[in-house]
Amino acid sequence: MAMVLRCDIGAAVHLFHAYGYPGLAPEGRRPFLEQLVELVDYHKDVLPAENAMILRSVLRAGRSLKTLDFIEGYPSNLLIEEFSTFYLARIAVFKHSSHVFDMEDNIRDLLLKSPLTSNGQPVTNFRFADSMHEPGIQLSDVVVGVLGKMHSYFTHTERDEVAEDRTALNEVSLENTVLLRDLISRSHEANIGFLNHVANAHDLDKLNLFLRFLDGIYA
Template identity: 30%
Template sequence: MFYISPLKLFKNSIHIFDEEKEIEKLISNLKFIDDEKELLHYVFKKSEEDKMIQLSDVIAGLLGKYFDYIKGGSFIEIEKDIKKLKEHEIEYENLILLHKILKKSEDKCIGFLHNTCCIEEQKKISYIFEMLEEDLY
């Protein structure tokens, strides 16, 4: 379950989730224990009342579109699109910045990049990194 993974993986963090009554109900029936101590390390908040949740929603939406693109595109289409994107400096720079963030996150902690991509999609992501490599650094 999407909500449970970070709670188990990052037990020393405070997790703030967008309010979802169904999920809250499910999670409230679970106990997270570390060294016989119950962890109470998550809260649900209304996104309208929390700017950080709103920002997180925007980032999640952007990444969702990125992964939809990867899922739907062939290697040839992706390569063609990136070559075409190089003609548009701002858009290309934004793609570079996105990949720098992903790389920095991966280097910091592989758990930050939790996703449900299949092997083919992971290969496409690696392929994009290879195409951008000279401009990433």
Template identity: 30%
Template sequence: MNALAETVEKIDINSENVFFDAPGTRGTEQQLTLYYDETNNFGKLKLLESGLNISKSDNFVLGGVVLKPGGAAGDINELKRKLRVQASAKEIKFDMVAHGAFEKILGSTKLNYALNWLLDHDLGIHYTNLNIINWFIIDIVDSILAQDAFSSYFFMHRELKNELYHIATKNLPGFLSLIHKYNFPSVERGEISNFLKDLYAFIIANWPEMTFPPTDALKEVILRARVVPELCFLEGTDQNILIKGIDTFFLYRLCAFKNASHIFDEEKTVRENIEKYRILFGDKEIPYQFVNSQQHFEIQLSDVVSGFLGKYFSFIEKTPTNSLINFKKGLNQAQCNNLAALRKLIEKSDTISNVLLHRVTTMDSDNKSDYFIFDTRLSPHLKSTNR
């Protein structure tokens, strides 16, 4: 731990306030070792008059590899030989394995070596996949449904958020301009009615050609909500700061796996964000450490995992359904092999714990991803709307 961190008073976090074992949760009590890296780290997401403070909104992925007790990642030099990486190279990075458009990445022979290396050495993977646009939109719906008068809509809360995201991203510049007008997310109480009136007008102006019961329900909810006294999940927020940082997603993983060892890449910004916390489970402090990736093969493998998944999940978000169907039908053998390896890794990891794989995105995105990897049925509305 650096000297600065030792002199700063830490913020205590009770792990049970961040994560609790809901019914159906399994595997979180194990003494695993989780290694971490991340991709598309946006730092802080701000709302400007011109839009967002970032040029592209690819999915943020925090991910890496998981070792079970007694497990080992193998000999890095052997993998270097397979990947044709010079033995003198300080470390293996994702762009040494694959680069370019996702279609090219998925067909990479080197990626196949890397994915099968994980399978052959009985390693699992973990990830948090975050759609950053969806993340700051959902509080609008959640704040309305928190009102007693709207409790009857809660059973379809994910569907309502899905529809709001779809309409908002249909005209994202217009949506960002609307919320900037009200210093979102810090909408003043006296402006809530006007904010929701403008949101309703935006929804009508960008009404999709094809609608479904959740779309109509969203319109009804926003129309009725114009009289709500507060938007509770927007209270106490900072003006025009859509996402303060990535702390939440690191903390979620730390608090979920209380008996695990958590090992992070020693990246300055991440270290400064996380090291200010002391994570407590009862009287026990949950340990974590930062290491030099050049000295830890597992962190390098985590770079490959998070880099690949970042490309994959962003591809899923941006690819219309009918294009996704055609792409899947036309996969070559190399692409099929890598997709099969990814499927096996996900299945293996879910067997270890169903909390290792965490998606924070829309229902449509989840549906498209499950179709692409697991051949599950696509919702009919995705085909008819080509979302």
């Protein structure tokens, strides 16, 4: 579905906003799905024929459901209310690590409001700090910024253009690309939990094309 929606981002945003996604009203269920089917029909050439047919059938079948559990009954047009879950996930997954978070007053207050425990013991392996005094946070901001721009580039760039850009890299850019690739690979080898991203198969294919992982597969 992502490939279809990307064909006209503006129209997709307007459609989702018009129906209050991800908080559809029950009466909006059927017309919302019907318009998604229309989008699939209009942009079906971007998908393999069988995939387009299956996607269309799934969307049409959804019209007869009594509820769309994951996109009904929630506040309209509110994707994320707050981000404490992302902080909690890092603390829980890496419970034996020490976490230093950039100061976010609202996140800190939420976490301190209900003290965290593990097996009945207080969780104290995290703290919030001013990034001005934490080189580690400053460095992580740079790395996250690079990775974010990289994924945005693959999202908005056609595969043929990615291939052309890769071929056109100069010596310094090519070296930086190899360094980034190796950093990602080593991170994955050290702990698979270090990599946390959401991307579809088409974008991962473009990422592999550009970074050229040695095993041909993005970690």
